[in-house]
Amino acid sequence: MGCPCAVNVPAMLSPEFPKRSFLRFAVVIDVAALQDECLRITSRSWLANGSEDIHPATTMCVLRGGQQGDARDICEGEPHDHPMLESAPELRRLLAVDGPFGGARFAYLFRVAAQGVSLSHVDNAREWQDNYRIHVPVFTNPGAFIVAQDRSLHFGLGSAWSFDNSQPHGLVNGDAARVHLLMDVGFNQTLRRRLEEAEFLHGEEYPEHQARIRDKTLRRAPYPGDVAIREAIARNRADGVSDAIVASMLNLQRIPARDPDALCWTADMIARLSGNPSLP
Numbered sequence: 542m543g544c545p546c547a548v549n550v551p552a553m554l555s556p557e558f559p560k561r562s563f564l565r566f567a568v569v570i571d572v573a574a575l576q577d578e579c580l581r582i583t584s585r586s587w588l589a590n591g592s593e594d595i596h597p598a599t600t601m602c603v604l605r606g607g608q609q610g611d612a613r614d615i616c617e618g619e620p621h622d623h624p625m626l627e628s629a630p631e632l633r634r635l636l637a638v639d640g641p642f643g644g645a646r647f648a649y650l651f652r653v654a655a656q657g658v659s660l661s662h663v664d665n666a667r668e669w670q671d672n673y674r675i676h677v678p679v680f681t682n683p684g685a686f687i688v689a690q691d692r693s694l695h696f697g698l699g700s701a702w703s704f705d706n707s708q709p710h711g712l713v714n715g716d717a718a719r720v721h722l723l724m725d726v727g728f729n730q731t732l733r734r735r736l737e738e739a740e741f742l743h744g745e746e747y748p749e750h751q752a753r754i755r756d757k758t759l760r761r762a763p764y765p766g767d768v769a770i771r772e773a774i775a776r777n778r779a780d781g782v783s784d785a786i787v788a789s790m791l792n793l794q795r796i797p798a799r800d801p802d803a804l805c806w807t808a809d810m811i812a813r814l815s816g817n818p819s820l821p
Contacts, residue, residue: 555728555736560673560705562689564739568641572629572698575679579720581651582625586612587652588612589764589797597761598657598714604629604722605636611766615649616666636724637675641701641722643731645724646672650679657714661688661754664668664706670691672725673732674706679722684715688754692744696721703739711754764797767814774815784808 554560587600591612604626607618626633638644641758647668653659664670676687678696686693687702689710695700704710728734770791777787791798798806799814 542805547698553727554673558728558733558736560703560707561741562692562704562708562710563687563694563742563744564703564736565742566675566701566703566735566739568643568701568735570635570677570699570701571631572679573676575722578632578814579628579679581628582650583743584800586623586625589799590651591764591766592760593764593797594660594664595760596651596653596659597660597759598654600652602652603648604632604650605645605648607764611768612764613766615647616668617793620646632722635722641731642675642724642726642735643762645675645726647725649723651721651723653685653712653714653719655717656715657712657719658753658756659712660757660759660761661709661711663709668725670707672727673703673736674702675724675726676702677722677724678702678719680713680718680720682717682719684713685719686713686750688712688747688750689744691751693747693750694742713750713753720773738810761795764799770796771815774811778815784811785795787811 579820582602585713586602587700588602588611590596590601601612601615602625603614603623605620605622606616606622607614609618624788626636632648634640635642636645636648638653664674676696678698678700681696683695686695687704687710689704690708693713694704777790785808788811791806796806799802799810803810
């Protein structure tokens with residue numbers, strides 16, 4: 542179980558500093574340490590993002606958030622620090638109240654597969670609307686771009702970045718996996734100094750990027766969450782349905798597998814998720 546985080550900064554924006562696409566913050570980022578900490582995160586800590594209809598190539602790892610075990614953890618519930626932060630000092634520094642942004646309310650890693658896309662959308666959860674979204678690239682490549690308000694910008698290593706996530710946006714990725722640390726931060730005096738000093742970058746218009754983030758053929762069914770899957774397993778087992786058939790049913794419905802690196806559901810995955818041995 543995680544521990545409650547010591548962030549008392551409320552979710553709020555400042556009228557003096559509206560969100561803008563794009564901003565680069567002059568902060569010190571230990572990229573090598575971040576990469577090492579990210580590589581040491583176990584595969585079980587990476588979850589389906591729950592919004593595969595928008596982010597069909599993305600998995601997430603919650604660092605500070607709720608404890609429901611699904612996508613709601615990045616925007617709902619009392620924020621808790623998740624266990625992997627205990628052995629990740631650079632990540633803890635970036636999230637801390639005395640860190641470069643005055644304390645993140647929610648924080649998570651987003652991993653996008655090579656050639657992946659996030660379709661155009663607006664971050665409409667209250668926590669996403671009322672906080673500043675900050676990106677810190679951990680692994681990236683020259684073909685990775687955030688596309689916001691029809692303008693594209695590559696977020697390079699060694700800096701922190703922000704954009705207006707209340708406006709339509711998406712992303713396109715290049716030929717390698719892209720991992721960013723995402724933080725949602727309420728207005729505070731430390732962040733105020735960062736915003737005052739931030740460099741504004743307009744970005745460029747790339748019609749091919751705009752076409753990719755509007756390609757609805759890339760949508761996938763969203764992962765419904767562990768609770769919903771466990772309930773479905775229990776119902777089917779009560780009817781005498783085997784774990785192998787349950788896995789086949791999920792695959793036919795194109796429900797993303799719980800293990801983000803897996804191509805499809807298997808009976809063993811059903812057994813692990815339910816906590817019981819697989820039925821014959």
